[in-house]
Amino acid sequence: MTGIWKVFLLTLVLLLSGIGLFLSAWIVLPAPTMFLLTLAVGAPEVCPWLLGFNAIAFLLSWLWIYRPRLKYLACLASFLGLLICGLELAAIPQTQMKMSDAMVLGLGVNYLDKIPVEIRTEMRSHPFSLTDSFVGIHRNRTRHQTGIRFANPNGVPLSMEVYQPLKVGKYPALVVIYGGAWQRGNPSVNFEFNQYMALRGYTVFAINYRHAPQHRFPAQLEDVRAALDFIRIHAVEYEADVEKMVLLGRSSGAHLAMLAAYQPDALPLRAVINYYGPVNLTEGYNDPPSPDPINIRRVLEAFLGGTPQEIPQKYEIASPSHYVTRPLPPTLLVYGARDRIVQSKFGRRMYQRLLKSNTTTVYLEIPWAEHAFDAVFNGVSNQLALYYTERFLAWALYR
Structure with a gap:
């Protein structure tokens, strides 16, 4: 040589x-x-x-x-x-044991028995698969519609995407709200998850909303509620069973999902699923992460139009924790312990508040996961989260 x-x-x-x-x-x-x-x-x-x-x-x-x-x-x-x-x-083994224990603690020892056998057999068989890490989580084709206009607030067109099983039928409705600091994103993100859930027998609605700072709160909440109204009106057209509806959001989308589900006049929902979403905006502003890679305070000011000292009431009514005063729809909280955007301690506090309000709730924490961990669909953390999410979802819809 x-x-x-x-x-x-x-x-x-x-x-x-x-x-x-x-x-x-x-x-x-x-x-x-x-x-x-x-x-x-x-x-x-x-x-x-x-x-x-x-x-x-x-x-x-x-x-x-x-x-x-x-x-x-x-x-x-x-x-x-x-x-x-x-x-x-x-x-991983210890983490999945803790997550399994958390599911039993929140839903009961026999919660899986309440899920029909035909539904259980379609779920992932193991919380983590090394093979899936390398070759990906298997997905087949689904019906997929894009550009479905559901609202036009102040001249801003809002559309949604719909994922459906190939077989015509009537399926539970899963409404998915994307994250992006309330400032960016679109319904096409996380399409792998939407497709996966459609294959498991759900009609998945991935909805849009207006973005800050051009449109400040409560515009985003209004858009989510408009989407839910549209889905109820057009349920037959999209083969959705709106008596079995669940909201799922990520980050700022999780915040909106909880906020919509927890309103006193909210439409009936079977459950809400929160992936690493902000729950108390005042606490989030006053106690930002360190380091703070996205400047949390600037993000919240853009969303709400000021600081907690300037507009305390707006921060209060924009916080899902504000509405935890009565039993609410069953709630799944999923956080990463290393999250430097929305710290997991806020999720744990929300979990305790929900328990005190007699709300059925499950808190899952992944020790190595960062914010938006499920962006890697076949990643280690998302495999664990997906395994327990689909079980919580089926429990909420079929119990």
Whole structure:
């Protein structure tokens, strides 16, 4: 082997070891910026891939690097990457046990017995599959309609997308609301989840809403309510059973889902599912995360039009926690312990408030997960969340 090739291979292996450790480090490091937040969200979810990457880098370092100091340096970097990934994977069994216990605590020991056998057989058989991490979660075709206009508030056209099983029928309605700090996003995001749920026998409505700061609260809540009215009026057309309706939202969409479900004059709903959503906007403003990669206070000011000191009543009525004064629809709360956008402690507080109001509620926390963890559909965290979400959903609809 020529000197040039030796230098090239040495450089390549060192680079692989460094990249593996750099990416793996974001499983445990807090992200100070939006760019790095993407790495912090994704790294825990592709942990099995990173484990393999680090293993290959370690093997190549051991075999191909002949300079002792460089060999030990590269091997150490790869070993640290392996250790970080290995610790997350090793925590999966205990985490799924805790999540299973939380489901039993919230819904009862025999909650699965209330779900029809034919529904249970269509669900995921295991909370986590290493195979799915690499090849993806299997999905087939569904019927999919886009651009369905449901409202035109102040001249702003709002549309939804509908996902339906291939077989014509009448199915429970799952209304999905996307996140994006109330400022961005569209109904097309998280399409894998919508398609997956349609395949499991749901009519899924992915709805839109007006964005801040051009349109401030309560415009977004009004849009969600308009979408729900539209779905009820056109239920037969879209083969939806509106007597079996559930709201599900992510981040700011979860906030809107809870807010719509908890209104005193809300339409009857079977349940609401909150993926890492804000619940008390005043507390969120006064106690932002550190680091704070998206500037939470600026986001809330854009959404509501001021600070809690300037408009305290608006912050109060825009907080789902404000309405927890009576039994509410069954609620599933799903948070990541490492979330630097909506801290999991707020979810835990909401869980305690819901319990005190005699609301059936389940709180699930994933120790390594960041905000928006389910953006990686076959990721480690989303597999766990999906497994328990579909069971909660079926329990709420068929009990």
